[in-house]
Amino acid sequence: MEEISCTKCHTPILAGYYNIPHFIPCPSCHVPIRIDAFPALYRGLQPGKEGETLIDDQASCFYHPQKKAVIPCDHCGRFLCALCDVELSGKHLCPACLEKGKKKGKIVNLDRHRVLYDGTALRVALFPMITIWITMVTAPIAIYLSIRHWNSPMSVIKRTKVRFILAIVISGLQILAWATWIVYLVSRR
Amino acid sequence: MDAKKETRYKRLPGGGPRRTGFIAVSLSRCSLYMGDDHILAVDSNGFSEDYKHFYFSDIQAITTRRTRRGAAWSIALALMIACSFVGALFLEKEDARIFFWVLSGAFLVFLLVNLFRGPTCICHIMTAVQEDQLPSLNRLRVARKVIEALRLAIERVQGKLGPEEVNIDQNEGTLHAARTTHPLRQPNAGGHETRHDGGTVHMMAFAFILLDGILTGILLLYHSPTLTGVSSVLTLIYSILVIIALVKQHESDLPGTVRRTTWASLGFICVSYLLSYVLMVTVLVTNRPEKMMTQWDIYRVMLDLSPQDSRLVMGVYAFAAACSLVLGTLGLIRVMRHRDDSANGFRTDQMLGGKART
Numbered sequence: 077m078e079e080i081s082c083t084k085c086h087t088p089i090l091a092g093y094y095n096i097p098h099f100i101p102c103p104s105c106h107v108p109i110r111i112d113a114f115p116a117l118y119r120g121l122q123p124g125k126e127g128e129t130l131i132d133d134q135a136s137c138f139y140h141p142q143k144k145a146v147i148p149c150d151h152c153g154r155f156l157c158a159l160c161d162v163e164l165s166g167k168h169l170c171p172a173c174l175e176k177g178k179k180k181g182k183i184v185n186l187d188r189h190r191v192l193y194d195g196t197a198l199r200v201a202l203f204p205m206i207t208i209w210i211t212m213v214t215a216p217i218a219i220y221l222s223i224r225h226w227n228s229p230m231s232v233i234k235r236t237k238v239r240f241i242l243a244i245v246i247s248g249l250q251i252l253a254w255a256t257w258i259v260y261l262v263s264r265r
Numbered sequence: 266m267d268a269k270k271e272t273r274y275k276r277l278p279g280g281g282p283r284r285t286g287f288i289a290v291s292l293s294r295c296s297l298y299m300g301d302d303h304i305l306a307v308d309s310n311g312f313s314e315d316y317k318h319f320y321f322s323d324i325q326a327i328t329t330r331r332t333r334r335g336a337a338w339s340i341a342l343a344l345m346i347a348c349s350f351v352g353a354l355f356l357e358k359e360d361a362r363i364f365f366w367v368l369s370g371a372f373l374v375f376l377l378v379n380l381f382r383g384p385t386c387i388c389h390i391m392t393a394v395q396e397d398q399l400p401s402l403n404r405l406r407v408a409r410k411v412i413e414a415l416r417l418a419i420e421r422v423q424g425k426l427g428p429e430e431v432n433i434d435q436n437e438g439t440l441h442a443a444r445t446t447h448p449l450r451q452p453n454a455g456g457h458e459t460r461h462d463g464g465t466v467h468m469m470a471f472a473f474i475l476l477d478g479i480l481t482g483i484l485l486l487y488h489s490p491t492l493t494g495v496s497s498v499l500t501l502i503y504s505i506l507v508i509i510a511l512v513k514q515h516e517s518d519l520p521g522t523v524r525r526t527t528w529a530s531l532g533f534i535c536v537s538y539l540l541s542y543v544l545m546v547t548v549l550v551t552n553r554p555e556k557m558m559t560q561w562d563i564y565r566v567m568l569d570l571s572p573q574d575s576r577l578v579m580g581v582y583a584f585a586a587a588c589s590l591v592l593g594t595l596g597l598i599r600v601m602r603h604r605d606d607s608a609n610g611f612r613t614d615q616m617l618g619g620k621a622r623t
Contacts, residue, residue, distance in 0.1 A: 080326050083389045083396075085516075095426060099331060106521060108331040112412055115423045116393070117325040165302060185303075191313045199311060231314055233274050233298060233307065 080111050126159060138170070149173055181229050190232060193225035194239035201246040215250040218243045274298035274305060277411050279401040283308055295400040297411065302422070304390075304415065306399060317397060319390055321422040326391040327399075327415065329408050335385035342376040344536050345369075352543060355577040358550075388412070462517035463607060464600040467527060470506035471600060473499055474530060475593025481586035485579070488571040497568075504534050520603055526596040533588045540581045544570065547577065 079088045087104035089111060099108035128144040130136050135145040137157035145155035149170040162169050165185050169177070177183035181190075201218035204210035222240040230237075277297040293315075298305040304324075306317040349369035353362050388402035402408040477499040484492055507530045514524050548566055572579040 080328065080391065083328050083330050083387065094326070099329075110329045111326055112328075112416060113326045113426055114324055114419050115426050116323060117391075117426075185318060187316055189313060189315050192309070192311065196312050231307075231309075232305065232316055233276075 080113065080117070082107070082109055084109075128158065151177070184232055187232060190229060192231055193221055193228050194230055194235070194237065194243070197221040197225070197243035198239040198246075201243040201250070205250075211250045212254055215247040215254070218247040219251075222247075274300050277304075277401070277414065279404065279407040279411060281400045281403040283398070283400045297399065297401045299414070299418065306397070306401075319392060319397075321419045323392045324390060324415075324419050324423075325393060327412055328389045328391065329402075329405075329412065330387045330389075331405065332385045332387055335379060335383070335404075338379050339376060340532065342372050342379065344532070345372045346376065348536065348539060348543065351540075351577070351580055355575075355580060356547070361550075382406075460517055461607065462513055462519050464519055464523060464603055466506060466510045466513055467519070467523055468597065468600045468604075470503050470510050470527070470530065471593050471596030473503035473506060473593075474589050475597060477503065478586055478589025478591075478593050481582055481589060485572050485582050485586060488573065490568040493568045493570075500534075500537070503530075507531050507534060518607075520599070523596070523599045523603055526592060526599055530592050530596065533592055537585050537588075540584070541567075544578065544581060 079091070080094065081088050082102040082105060084107050085102060085105040087102060089100075089102065089109070091113075093100050094111045094113035096110070099110045101107070102109050128146075130142055130144050135155050137143040137145050137160055138154040139160050140157050143157035143159065146158050147156055147161050147168050148154065149156055150167045151169055151173040154170050156168070156170050160170055162171060162174050164174070164183065174183070174186075178186045181187060197218050200214050200221060204214040222243045226237070226240060275298065277299055280294060280296045283293050283295050292310045293308045294310070295306060295308050298307060300318075302322070303318045303320040306319070308315040308317075346369050349365045349372060353365035353369060356362050356365065382404050384405045385403055386405045386408050388399040388408050389396055390399055402411055477496055480492060480496045480499065484496065507527060510527050511531060514527060545563060545567060548570065549563070570578050572582045
């Protein structure tokens with residue numbers, strides 16, 4: 077049976093003390109701890125599904141012709157056996173679509189890391205303002221990042237393009253200021 | 266692709282840095298979002314984000330452990346306020362006094378914010394394959410609120426944990442046996458074994474602290490540069506001993522009272538070093554800096570400082586003497602009690618023919 081341990085000293089804590097609405101002291105290190113346990117703790121790991129062998133004129137799996145098809149892929153429509161059926165967020169996908177979706181970053185739930193181009197562009201536009209001189213180089217970079225990655229996937233959490241817009245506006249103003257200064261210097265001569 | 270359909274996320278309260286130690290600083294800030302069928306933990310550093318999905322159907326448990334981080338910060342901030350307050354009251358220069366008033370005000374704001382946010386905790390989420398910390402749930406009030414929301418969502422998917430499932434242990438008799446012997450006690454199978462520590466280093470540290478307290482008390486009444494020099498050497502020795510004691514008490518059987526006194530001693534050492542630094546800066550400002558060319562010159566001037574000369578020095582000496590005497594005495598009593606208990610336990614084990622603790 078699964079058991080839960082104290083997160084500080086790793087001493088196992090008995091099931092009778094789970095889901096108690098107050099803190100209990102750990103038997104070993106005495107730190108107050110509260111455990112909220114759920115039925116999945118006792119469920120154990122589910123065994124993998126096996127594809128049924130094909131009988132007579134039944135539809136077969138695209139990947140395993142000898143196995144019986146049980147469901148079509150929600151993306152490509154290919155027939156899949158129980159072995160090939162991958163369920164993700166209520167959708168049934170074939171391994172190929174899953175792989176392709178992961179590579180292209182089209183399946184949000186498989187994404188583990190994303191670069192925030194909008195945040196990066198805004199920071200590139202803002203931070204160098206402390207030194208002033210660096211903005212001569214960073215302002216065009218910020219504009220390039222904003223335009224280049226305007227349509228790139230952003231955070232998984234829905235956010236607006238306001239950072240891109242701010243980066244473009246701030247960098248545009250910086251370039252304008254530099255241009256004005258250069259024109260002023262040239263006109264003085 | 267259908268799976269591309271964006272999941273609607275609802276931001277859960279809380280947020281905090283992912284760190285490993287007491288003052289470890291991390292640029293990555295963690296926050297939690299609730300999706301249709303999972304929780305999303307987002308670690309963001311402003312330039313990129315890392316995601317962890319915890320599906321409601323997979324979550325086995327959420328553990329909440331209370332910590333003393335908030336209390337420690339409150340004590341540290343209160344000490345900072347006290348130090349700044351001493352500076353604001355006793356310094357002669359108007360500019361310096363204004364600076365210390367502003368400083369104590371700033372620390373007071375931090376202290377109030379810390380107190381308002383409530384006690385601290387660490388939360389972990391457990392699935393069949395991993396156990397991960399949820400750094401965003403670092404305050405008890407927020408953690409309770411979020412866990413309640415998660416409980417509803419998880420129970421909607423998994424159902425409620427029935428008593429027949431929890432009673433698996435009771436059927437095996439382990440729970441009953443454990444309850445009759447020791448609350449929650451069961452064999453420490455996967456955990457770390459606690460090792461026996463007689464507390465020799467602790468005793469030495471507390472003895473030196475007590476000795477220094479007595480010496481500082483004498484210095485309050487009778488000032489001597491030689492005694493001040495001896496006191497500073499003692500401070501250095503017990504500072505090292507306290508650090509060794511803190512390392513040694515980790516996963517040892519030393520009682521919580523001894524551990525807390527040792528941590529308090531470390532806090533006192535930090536504050537006394539801070540006060541010495543304030544004194545040194547004051548000496549540098551008030552004396553002619555051109556006279557003090559080397560560290561040795563500064564040290565000599567510091568040795569010549571008499572509590573009778575200034576209220577600030579008097580205050581620092583009185584604080585150091587009081588704290589040293591209290592901590593030293595308290596620590597020594599507690600360590601000696603622990604040693605007595607250990608010796609009694611050892612004798613009892615021998616009398617019962619059991620294995621003595623090693």
